[in-house]
Amino acid sequence: MPFLVLEGLTKRYGDQLAVESMDLTVEKGEFVSLLGPSGCGKTTTLQMIAGFVDPTAGGIILEGRDLLAVRPSKRGLGIVFQSYALFPHITAAENVAFGLEMRGIAKAERDRQVDEALALVGLSALADRYPRRMSGGQQQRVALARALVIKPSMLLLDEPLSNLDAKLREEMQIELRTIQRTVGTTTILVTHDQSEAMALSDRVVVMNKGRVEQIARPEEAYSRPASPFVASFLGKTNVFSGEVVEGPDGAVFDLSGTRFKLSARVPAGPALARVRPERVTIAAASAVGIRAKVRTRVFQGAHWLFQLDTPAGVAVVLAPNDGASMPREGEDVTLSWKPADMSVSAGAAA
Amino acid sequence: MSRNGPLALAFHALFVSFILAPILIVCAVAFTPEGFLSLPTRGLSLRWFRAILDYPEFIRAFRDSVWLAALSSTVAIGLAVPAALGIVRYRFPGREAMTALFMSPLMVPHVVLGIAFLRFFSQIGLSGTFLGLVLSHVIVILPFALRLVLAASYGMDQRIEHAAVSLGANAATVFRRVTLPLILPGVVSGWMLAFINSFDEVTMTVFIASPSTTTLPVRMFLYIQDNIDPLVTSVSACLIAMTGVVMILLDRLYGLDRLFLGGGKA
Amino acid sequence: MTAGSARLAPYLLTGPALLVCLCLLLAPLGATVLLSFYDWGQYKGIVEEFTLKNWVEVVSDSYFLEVFLRTLRIALAVTVLSMLLGIPEAYILNRMSPPWRGIFLLIVIGPLLISVVARTLGWALLLGSTGILNQGLISLGLLKTPVEFMFSETGVIIALTHVLVPFMILSVWASLQRLDPQVENAAISLGATPSAVLRRVVLPQVVPGILSGAVIVFALAASAFATPAIIGGRRLKVAATLAYDEFLNTLNWPLGAVVATLLLIALVVAVVTSNRMIERRYAQVFE
Numbered sequence: 018m019p020f021l022v023l024e025g026l027t028k029r030y031g032d033q034l035a036v037e038s039m040d041l042t043v044e045k046g047e048f049v050s051l052l053g054p055s056g057c058g059k060t061t062t063l064q065m066i067a068g069f070v071d072p073t074a075g076g077i078i079l080e081g082r083d084l085l086a087v088r089p090s091k092r093g094l095g096i097v098f099q100s101y102a103l104f105p106h107i108t109a110a111e112n113v114a115f116g117l118e119m120r121g122i123a124k125a126e127r128d129r130q131v132d133e134a135l136a137l138v139g140l141s142a143l144a145d146r147y148p149r150r151m152s153g154g155q156q157q158r159v160a161l162a163r164a165l166v167i168k169p170s171m172l173l174l175d176e177p178l179s180n181l182d183a184k185l186r187e188e189m190q191i192e193l194r195t196i197q198r199t200v201g202t203t204t205i206l207v208t209h210d211q212s213e214a215m216a217l218s219d220r221v222v223v224m225n226k227g228r229v230e231q232i233a234r235p236e237e238a239y240s241r242p243a244s245p246f247v248a249s250f251l252g253k254t255n256v257f258s259g260e261v262v263e264g265p266d267g268a269v270f271d272l273s274g275t276r277f278k279l280s281a282r283v284p285a286g287p288a289l290a291r292v293r294p295e296r297v298t299i300a301a302a303s304a305v306g307i308r309a310k311v312r313t314r315v316f317q318g319a320h321w322l323f324q325l326d327t328p329a330g331v332a333v334v335l336a337p338n339d340g341a342s343m344p345r346e347g348e349d350v351t352l353s354w355k356p357a358d359m360s361v362s363a364g365a366a367a
Numbered sequence: 368m369s370r371n372g373p374l375a376l377a378f379h380a381l382f383v384s385f386i387l388a389p390i391l392i393v394c395a396v397a398f399t400p401e402g403f404l405s406l407p408t409r410g411l412s413l414r415w416f417r418a419i420l421d422y423p424e425f426i427r428a429f430r431d432s433v434w435l436a437a438l439s440s441t442v443a444i445g446l447a448v449p450a451a452l453g454i455v456r457y458r459f460p461g462r463e464a465m466t467a468l469f470m471s472p473l474m475v476p477h478v479v480l481g482i483a484f485l486r487f488f489s490q491i492g493l494s495g496t497f498l499g500l501v502l503s504h505v506i507v508i509l510p511f512a513l514r515l516v517l518a519a520s521y522g523m524d525q526r527i528e529h530a531a532v533s534l535g536a537n538a539a540t541v542f543r544r545v546t547l548p549l550i551l552p553g554v555v556s557g558w559m560l561a562f563i564n565s566f567d568e569v570t571m572t573v574f575i576a577s578p579s580t581t582t583l584p585v586r587m588f589l590y591i592q593d594n595i596d597p598l599v600t601s602v603s604a605c606l607i608a609m610t611g612v613v614m615i616l617l618d619r620l621y622g623l624d625r626l627f628l629g630g631g632k633a
Numbered sequence: 634m635t636a637g638s639a640r641l642a643p644y645l646l647t648g649p650a651l652l653v654c655l656c657l658l659l660a661p662l663g664a665t666v667l668l669s670f671y672d673w674g675q676y677k678g679i680v681e682e683f684t685l686k687n688w689v690e691v692v693s694d695s696y697f698l699e700v701f702l703r704t705l706r707i708a709l710a711v712t713v714l715s716m717l718l719g720i721p722e723a724y725i726l727n728r729m730s731p732p733w734r735g736i737f738l739l740i741v742i743g744p745l746l747i748s749v750v751a752r753t754l755g756w757a758l759l760l761g762s763t764g765i766l767n768q769g770l771i772s773l774g775l776l777k778t779p780v781e782f783m784f785s786e787t788g789v790i791i792a793l794t795h796v797l798v799p800f801m802i803l804s805v806w807a808s809l810q811r812l813d814p815q816v817e818n819a820a821i822s823l824g825a826t827p828s829a830v831l832r833r834v835v836l837p838q839v840v841p842g843i844l845s846g847a848v849i850v851f852a853l854a855a856s857a858f859a860t861p862a863i864i865g866g867r868r869l870k871v872a873a874t875l876a877y878d879e880f881l882n883t884l885n886w887p888l889g890a891v892v893a894t895l896l897l898i899a900l901v902v903a904v905v906t907s908n909r910m911i912e913r914r915y916a917q918v919f920e
Contacts, residue, residue, distance in 0.1 A: 067818075067822060069818055069821075089818075089821050089822060090821045090822070090823075090824050090825060090826065092822070093824075094822060095822075096818075096819065096822040098815045098818065098819055099815070100813060100815055102813060102815035102816045102818065102819035103816070103819075104816060104819075104820070104834060105816070105838060106837040106838050107837075115820070115823050115825075115833075116823035116824055119823055119824035119829065120824060163819075163823070167823065167824070370728065371725050371728050371729065375721075375725045375728075378721055378722070378725065379722065379725045379737075382718060382722045382741075383737065383740060383741070385718075385795065386740065386741055386744060386795065386798075387740065388755065388759060389752055389753075389754075389755020389756045389758070389759055389792075389795060390747065390751075390752065390755055391755075392755050392758050392759055393751060393754055393755040393758065396758060404758065445649075446649050446650040446653060447650065449645075449646040449647070449649065449650075450647045450649070450650040450651075452646055453642065453643040453644075453645075453646030453647040454643075454647065456642075456643070457642060457643035459640075459643045459644070462643070465647055465651060468651070468654050468658075469650055469651075469654060471654075471658065472658060474852075474900070474901060474904055475658075475662070475897060475901075476852070476855075476873070476896055476897065476900055477856070477858065478856050478858050478873040478876055478877070478893065478896065479665070479856070479893045479894075479896055479897045480661075480662075482665055482876060482880060482890065483661035483662050483664065483665040483893070484661055485880065486661065486664050486665055486668050486886065486890070487660065487661035487665075490664065502657055503657070505653065505657070506653070506654070506657050509650065509653070509654075513650075563746050567746070567747070567748040567749065569748065569749060569750055569859050570857075570858040570859055570873070573858070573859075573877070574877070574880065574881070583748075584748045584749075584750045587748075587750045587754075588750050588859060588862070588863070591750070591754060591757070591863055592863075595754070595757055595758070599754060600754065600758070603748075603750070603751035603754050603755075606748055606751050607747055607751055610746050610747045610748075611743070613746065614739065614743045614746050615739075617746075618735075618739055623738060623739055623742050623743065624738055624742065624803065624806060624807075624810075627742065627745065627803050
């Protein structure tokens, strides 16, 4: 039996559709991310699960029972809010103990569990400190400990890392995943950061304007995006306009004279091809491929970032820094890629 | 935000009636057609408003109050604006102490200030003069003016001034064309709040006013000491109406709660 | 801007205000304290000779003690009443939705801008033996004969509470505005009932605001003049009206100066120490 089921979950504000008939199944112990730009409905969905927003339609079933029939204070979910929402007037340890107090757990046992939770997040030394005297990262960990100590059936994380600086965020991402693996709690993360979602999740739910665009494992969503939105939202992508024409061996995609075999069926006519920058190969001008001229190149440590002008538009290419000499600005080169690394859909450029 | 339950709303209704009761009753009695204190149950009449015209001392007191308030507020703002800019811009020794000093009149009971000024003015020959009144009012309203101008100055991004300087403007021009326009809402609200506080001030003024230089609240206070009749209620009703207008203006311009809480430091 | 003029600039800017405060605030206050040590006689007037007789009189005469005690009683009663009325009201206002919240805030705080004389006049009308309050209570059957609220301590307390409760509301309101609404949600998600949320999460965070509001109300109530003068009348004196009496009726300025100095010292000490205590207790918790 699936752990969490969202059935046709909908939220409407007046004539604005915040979340449109969302269906999602989550297995026990899974780490699922709700990913999308601001306003896509991900936070609203989380708030409906938490109980702070009532759905307009649809149902939420947790472990077989109707969650909507349960009051928010009785749902037993662990929530980490975007601003951490720590109780400023009590210490870190007292913050973590709060949920246990509400459950009537005796002091000795409470203290033991609080110590355990703080040790899990590595903050045993700060037990008696007040939130105001803690850094953002430390506050975030207290918030996590506070949510985990009540042994929740599910952990809900609302953009918990968005207030941290880049380096700290990376560290916290790894820690978060480790802790979640250790404790095994089913987790739903809300974020607008696609690299974060892809790094942490077992599956991502890509949302846009209240609608679910794709639910898949990160690698799957990245290399086989279900829609143009997903393709452009996850990672960087090149979009080339060309044409699908009938060739001697079947339909091909014609990009300014260069032809690529099509793996999926696409109707003839104007079409768009999407290729990831790291899947494009740069070769000498004499090779077979699309003519291009290097506009700019930027050294980024582990790889080079190229911007090239092609007859089909501007191309972005990521080439690994393997010590080989790289084309210079203004040089003429050739671009090519494997047909399998390209996804083609009918349509013209916007 | 959760809603308020019926118990809360009942409490709130009672509380609001408590707050409005004395104000409403003053306004109601002001319209009585009778010659004595009574509610206008038989109908409304303007006789007691017209009666004000028979008491030139009230009209004179009103005029004096307005002049006093306007003058004191202007002087107070004139002191507050440079002081605020100095405090916000520079870190200098004594900055905290000076700010505390400027705000300290808030901590001194007006009764004590009234006595202090009474004694002081009699020693330097300013007893009962208009100038004395102005000086004393400037002191008590300075904290109000300063607090609002300070808040506006903290809220102003100094880098805008730096931009002006880098483009060649001298100090006077920067102040006139950049700083002042940006802190103007705070300055205007500070002036208005200072004005109201000066106009309403009675405790201190009662000590230092003289028969020839009396403010409206003091005149009303002295009148009430002898007897209470509808005349003073009609004067009060006018005062309340005037304050109501200023209050709405201030709320639109600035927000009443921000006004009293100083808008907060940056 | 050269370093030299930059160093001078703040002093030039704050100079005028500083001068005004030194001459018009510290000097007169100092003169008053000095005055309390001068001699006075009905015929000789103020004699600038050092004497402690005024101070002795004030602390030993039971009349003065009675007045100070009354002032203290009234101030405490007003403070407690303001808390009982103001704290719930501020909380209720905070939970209202926008158009109502602004309107009622205006209604509740606006009276601060109306002259205290006009407000107190309203109470004089309400509290008199033929006043509305008596008429209402009698018609409700709670009273048989009109109670004399005017010229009584109770009347002064009621009117003074009305005048000062907006300050309490403002202070609590300021605290409530600083609350992060997500913190309440966090408490709910951890299983707290609505009353637990109020008791364990909201109230503790609002305490500094309550305390500083109480200090303000107490200070203003203890030094109040116009309201006790009008409602209390000539016979029911508080510290401020006592000083007025000595200064403008008896003309014994040095004696009046003693009362004023005592009032000043008492209030400054009370306000500064309570602010220090509040700061120390809550500094590590709040900004």
